[in-house]
């Protein structure tokens with residue numbers, strides 16, 4: 139591993155974004171591995187994505203997809219006539235989003251972003267509540283990005299988990315990228331932590347084995 143290597147950006151994930159396939163895993167300190175669904179992310183929106191996207195379309199407000207990866211959600215939102223933009227630290231993922239015709243910025247969600255405080259919907263899909271390994275900080279950041287009354291649509295773990303851990307992306311040849319902090323939260327833990335940042339649960343649903351929450355930013359915030 140190269141000194142100063144950045145997670146996602148300089149690890150097997152970036153290669154997978156270029157090739158469009160894995161297999162890839164998040165390797166936990168206890169040796170267990172969580173599969174990263176690279177092929178699904180690089181394919182057109184499918185299954186539970188459609189319900190998520192339908193909600194965005196019904197809300198009819200600009201959508202910011204945090205950790206957009208190769209951009210399938212941004213691309214489908216644009217096809218539905220919903221203004222959308224992606225943000226991702228991995229250049230190869232942002233390039234794929236651009237190839238699909240989607241606007242995307244190569245930045246961290248914690249960097250300065252356009253229209254802060256004016257986004258109608260923020261998406262955290264595919265486990266992205268883990269970004270940064272500090273879910274409270276990420277939820278506070280989301281609350282800053284949303285307009286009052288705007289909604290966070292977040293995918294959560296289907297089990298009752300609330301853990302912050304250090305992981306590494308592992309590629310098909312067993313090569314691992316640098317360690318970085320990550321988090322995994324189920325619905326109850328997410329709703330509880332979100333409430334402390336002024337994001338109130340509106341609804342939760344399960345589709346095709348994936349679980350989601352809709353949370354609204356306080357209108358008086």
Ligand SMILES: C[S@@+](CC[C@H](N)C(=O)[O-])C[C@H]1O[C@@H](n2cnc3c(N)ncnc32)[C@H](O)[C@@H]1O
Nearest residue numbers: 146179205206207208226227228246247264269
């Ligand atoms: C679990 S993957 C989810 C992929 C994605 N939703 C998709 O459709 O491919 C996490 C994604 O978040 C990105 N990411 C990680 N840390 C980030 C950060 N601080 N800011 C923005 N993106 C980040 C990674 O580059 C990766 O694309």
